[in-house]
Amino acid sequence: MAELIHPRFLLSGRPWRALWYVALGAFGALPVLALVKGVNAVPQPWAAPVAVVVVLAVDLLLAMPIAAAERHRLRIVDQHVAPGRGCLWRGFGYAVAFTAVIGVVDLVAVVVALAALVVPVSPLLEFVLDIDPIVNVDGPVGAPAAVLAGLVLVPLVGYLVGLLALGQAAVARRLLTRPAAGLADRVQELTDSRTRLVDAFEAERTRIERDLHDGAQQRLVALIMTLGVAELDLAGLAGNGPRLVAKARAEAEGVLADLRELIRGIRPQVLTDRGLPAAVAELADRCPLPVTVRLDLPRRPAPQVELAAYFAVSEALANVVKHSQASCARITGAARGERLVLVVHDNGTGGADPARGTGLLGLADRVAVVGGTLAVRSPRGGPTELRVELPWETPDFG
Template sequence: MATYYGQGYGEWDDPGAPGAGRRPHRLPVVLRAPFEGRSWGEFCYLLLSLPLGTLMFSYSVTMLSLGAGLLVTFLGIPVLAATLAGCRGFGALERARARGLLGLEVAEPEPLVVKRRGPMAWVGAMLRSGVSWRHMLYTVLQFPWAVFSFVVGVTFWTCGWGLLTYPLWFWVFPMYGGQGGIQLYGDGTHSVYLDNPFEITVTALVGLLITLATPWIVRGLTTVDRLLVQGLLGPSRLATRVVELESDRGVVVDTAAADLQRIERDLHDGAQARLVALAMDLGLAKEKLAQDPQAAARMVDEAHGEVKTALQELRDLARGIHPAVLTDRGLDAALSAVASRCTVPVRVEVDLPSRPAPAIEGIAYFTVSELLQNISKHSGAKSASVDVWRAEQRLLLQVADDGVGGADASSGSGLAGLAERLDAVDGVLVVDSPPGGPTRITAELPWRSS
């Protein structure tokens, strides 16, 4: 769901954020980073990367070489398929490791599609699967990076903590090593040791600087691991886009079905019921025409009023489906007509160089219409404004009011359905409505020319 709520969303004081309600840390993040669980989790990830990377690299290279060598016979093909299957298993392990130690959520890639039964169909599907080959590529690329990140991470981590705690263990050298402390320099004639209080203090301060910098170095190293895992072990961008389009299509279909049900209900309960009653009244008037002309005339007058009411209901229903003013005169006139029916004064400003595509224009119209209805019903505002403009290849519209605020699209309200409708066309809904107001809701749609 491409929806954002308010200002500072996701920060520590968000009621729905992890750790909500806690006070902010008194220590700066630089000072507390070496002691945070995230830093230790990332360091453990680097420690495990080397043995696991060695295992995956050895398996992939060995099995790939074996399969390639056996391609002169039939055995090479199933060996390659088994190699790819093993790499997919390693990929599942790596996704779980990244989820547990890095907090990285990577969706499962698209499953293996086997169209026919039998081992050969499975072998063919495995060899044709781009996901399987990306997993193998990960096992090959991850190993050299694991060696580098392991060496850098362990070196900085051990040197930092070792030097920081040097005042606690420097006595080991004179007692068991036969020297004053850590040897800084030495040759055949003289040596320099860190053995006096000043040098020990400076050593600890250097260790402190390295210790404070190490979590950020480790974080930078694991950033590359995150990119590798996301790029090679997750679903491809094409597959992700297909899933998004399928979801958006489902939203569009559901919305269209709901609109059809609403139209059918409005016709059945409104205009259709009035027309049935009108037909009955006219029938009674016809029967009374000869016996009681005055009563028949009254019934015809009442039927005439019912006809006017039915026509007005049909006009309102047609306007709800697609207003004629929108088709004939565009967003400016259509939104001005909607604003005139709002219970609070509304300023409308539309600044568009040309008209967008009819589908985008219709979504923009109904978005503003629903937001103005919310203002009339719930905001308690004294004034409101509607602004529509184009920014590069995006159509933006903003509806603001000075009401009580507190609008929330996460509680299953009409704003949530509006956000889903916008998301179906790659749109975004941004809700900024702190308690007490004011409320500012911005919708962003792709610009498509008519």
């Protein structure tokens, strides 16, 4: 439907492909119309029932070939046709619909489309071929008016033929192909791929945290101890040596503090050891604003979900401090059926909009990775409420 309303639809090849698709269907109606004409020529009451039985029998016998031919015809307007269902009764249903309705409708549409295409060029054809008038309209302005009407009808007929082809293709796909199954397979493949990516990122995060904790952090601690011993040994000596060693030790302690903060940001140890309530309480304690925490969780969620929940609260509190001008905040969390619901509320000035910045969008993406959703209610003047809903388990858990 979207391609029909595109302004360049009539300038593309789609109307001609739609007309070709409909024209092939019109050819299929000719044998049925010939049979109807033959029945009308036989003045017997049994002729019509016999004709109907014959048509149904032929449809049943040719159901699978007709289905295969229709899938081939469908590629004219749909380049991504899914494999066939291979169901006899679906093929028979489509064959009956084609012989009873679709073919006749296609034939009428082709006649109308050809008439609309011929009328605008009829004066030129009459002049070049030296034939009688194609459009017989009385009066001196009759022929120009007919040509003008034809020019108006051409785009209208183009859209109508496109709509007809679109509708027939939808019916054919529904009966003869497997788009829903193909879509389900693709969705499942994307879900599995997302789960693998989450696992890979989590493994890489754990490796970086371990390397920083067991490698760089331990070497910094050893360096600080060595500088401390050197500072004691140099105490009381003249010159800049003692002062420079003391300064180096202070710098190393600052780097160690920054490194520990970085490690805590990758995955807080308290989250791993004691779970989400303790980790959120630690976030609240470090926040410069008074934060009330009330989490009532019956059990720990899956590790990826727990980590996503922690970072959602952490990012929300960071936004409260930076942008909201709030004096206090409140964090609540509880189980709602099979979902974990977290709400971060502040009494700030409001106006938070995910569309105007990457922070909330990034938070929404992080939550979506584990199958969660994020909603923000932040009218001008406040308050702001950020609501995160997460599953207890990710697809590869439970």
